[in-house]
Amino acid sequence: MATPFALLKTSLVKKYWMSLTGIFLITFLIVHLLGNLALLGSNDGNEAQIAFNEYTKFMTTFPLIKIVSYVLYFSILFHAIDGLMLVAQNKKARPVKYAHNKPEKNSIWASRNMGLLGTVILIFIVTHMGSFWFKYKFTEMPIDPMGNKDMYSIVVLSFKELWYVLLYVVSMAALAFHLYHGFSSAFQTLGVNHPKYTPVIKKVGYAFSIIVPAAFAAIPLVIYFSN
């Protein structure tokens, strides 16, 4: 038997990895969102600041989460590189384009533009990690009343910048479209297609793709428009 990595040149294996890393990233979104919700708490007596900074400390120091975070970095990189490789290969499969084409008659826009949407999301992730993750790990941070690194203030400060909020909202819209197709597509790629379960997977996927990015985008908007 060849190893899964040796098989990476096979079209189907590339897709399996897209699917597996994609599903892992979907589960990560839930965890990330739950943490972010701490930002929305009332901060009259520094409660939100302390809660969010405690959470950040836990996420960066707890050993099991540290291991998962490396799997996460790998998944993001792999999903992006594998995806871009697939896009390049797919472009090569049709050297001469149609003079007149109506793809909207048979498929949705998001499904045909996963590469474009993914690129927007990738650019966002790079900016996002630069302004938060990199700052937290490699630069001197302010300290909160409990003696923890004050990630809360850094985040709130960023969310007061118009360009950052706009980038955030646009990226979450791209994420919504990416998930609208990607969620159920991941299951189809793994061979999960059944008259009983597929309609449920699709409905959950559509709901997820709207609710989760909307909730993410709501946080910087709330902070930007509040005093």
Added chain:
Amino acid sequence: MNLTIKVWRQDGPSDKGKMVDYKLTDISPDQSFLEMMDVLNNQIIEEGGEPIAFDHDCREGICGMCSMYINGEAHGPGRGVTTCQLHMRSFNDGDTIYVEPWRAKAFPVIKDLVVDRTSFDRIIASGGYVSVNTGAAQDANALPVNKDDADAAFDAATCIGCGACVATCKNSSAMLFVSAKVSQLSLLPQGKVEAHDRVLNMVKQMDEEGFGNCTNTGACEVECPKGISLENIARMNREFMFASLTNK
């Protein structure tokens, strides 16, 4: 009906090719699309030109030869029909109709609207068969087959190999075709024995031919004249996964 037909003209595989406009008058809405093309060719011949080369054979939707990309869709605007089953009543008087060949690296143009689809034949030759003689038709119930499996195998077997799935896929992927051919055999007892080797070899050949990957847009399923379902692609994905993981 009076129509403007824009057709892809290409002298041979190495010719660059271009879209050429033709005017047609007095086309009956009851004519089939290919009959309209015949009328157009007569007109071109009478004017001393070279007729448009296009593939066709049975003209009743079963041979899989006709292959035109009409107005931006494989086999034109109809659903569940091949180009030969498309009628001019699907268009309006005064319409401009674009007619192009299937576009894929694995389907090179031979001339005008004729493409070379032997890549499909090579995929079949790589495993789309049962190696042993399975004998005459079995006595009923001697070889129990679940009714659902029999139906699914039959549905997959209705694929005529026209290539509309490849033509319509944004990636020129042959997944729907290959998965139908994998499914029609692997669902039945005679084909199950070689299911693992078959799926591995056919996917390998599919990749070597230069078809693209599957993005699950579902366009193939919509444009397929035989209504082959995406369930077949999922089945192939499953079978390939199990075969890769378990084959020695």
